[in-house]
Amino acid sequence: GESVGLHLPTLSVQEGDNSIINCAYSNSASDYFIWYKQESGKGPQFIIDIRSNMDKRQGQRVTVLLNKTVKHLSLQIAATQPGDSAVYFCAERQGGSEKLVFGKGMKLTVNP
Amino acid sequence: SAVISQKPSRDICQRGTSLTIQCQVDSQVTMMFWYRQQPGQSLTLIATANQGSEATYESGFVIDKFPISRPNLTFSTLTVSNMSPEDSSIYLCSVRLDSDRTQYFGPGTRLLVL
Numbered sequence: 001g002e003s004v005g006l007h008l009p010t011l012s013v014q015e016g017d018n019s020i021i022n023c024a025y026s027n028s029a030s031d032y033f034i035w036y037k038q039e040s041g042k043g044p045q046f047i048i049d050i051r052s053n054m055d056k057r058q059g060q061r062v063t064v065l066l067n068k069t070v071k072h073l074s075l076q077i078a079a080t081q082p083g084d085s086a087v088y089f090c091a092e093r094q095g096g097s098e099k100l101v102f103g104k105g106m107k108l109t110v111n112p
Numbered sequence: 113s114a115v116i117s118q119k120p121s122r123d124i125c126q127r128g129t130s131l132t133i134q135c136q137v138d139s140q141v142t143m144m145f146w147y148r149q150q151p152g153q154s155l156t157l158i159a160t161a162n163q164g165s166e167a168t169y170e171s172g173f174v175i176d177k178f179p180i181s182r183p184n185l186t187f188s189t190l191t192v193s194n195m196s197p198e199d200s201s202i203y204l205c206s207v208r209l210d211s212d213r214t215q216y217f218g219p220g221t222r223l224l225v226l
Contacts, residue, residue, distance in 0.1 A: 032213060034214060034215070036217075042219055042220070043116075043204050043217035043218050043219045043220045044155070044204070044217045045217070046113070046214055046215075046216060049213075049214055089154060089155065091155075093213075098143055098145075098160065098208060099157055099160070099170075100145075100155075100157065100215055101157075102154045102155045102156075103154060104153070104154050105153075105154050
């Protein structure tokens with residue numbers, strides 16, 4: 001069956017450190033991946049996405065890496081700030097479908 | 113991106129009653145989706161609601177329990193029928209812009225069933 005999971009359920013970092021959130025996916029037919037950030041009491045907020053024909057994509061303070069060989073996705077946050085504290089979800093979309101399958105979520109806590 | 117609003121933002125309901133959740137987007141979109149997020153858990157797709165066609169439900173979700181309307185390109189409703197405490201969740205709508213492949217989410221409706 002299809003599944004998307006995260007390696008770490010919680011992560012606590014110090015302000016200014018770099019954070020890495022990992023995600024494993026199982027469906028080799030997935031062609032598009034998204035990272036979302038969900039703050040308490042809010043809906044998921046789009047952070048960054050990557051297509052399966054790419055290995056890396058950078059945004060503002062965030063980088064997503066995709067390793068299709070081992071079906072692994074990671075989100076790197078540079079110079080983590082207290083405002084980055086949230087639950088982060090990875091999601092995959094299977095080729096030919098609009099359906100997103102979400103991972104379990106990982107809570108990031110940034111200590112000042 | 114898109115600006116998406118949901119009403120109500122939260123509600124407390126009695127078991128056996130029904131609640132209709134509204135989702136409004138500030139631009140015309142073909143694809144809208146409804147998700148459920150149970151407490152402390154991830155998002156699960158309930159159904160896809162494309163304008164001009166019947167909603168498509170995922171395994172474990174049925175139209176009698178979660179009827180959906182999609183009357184135009186900017187609006188959709190999800191009804192949670194004959195509620196039980198197990199229906200206590202956050203219900204989220206999302207849209208995929210016709211010019212984009214990303215799904216954008218509304219703020220969610222927090223439902224507590226007593």
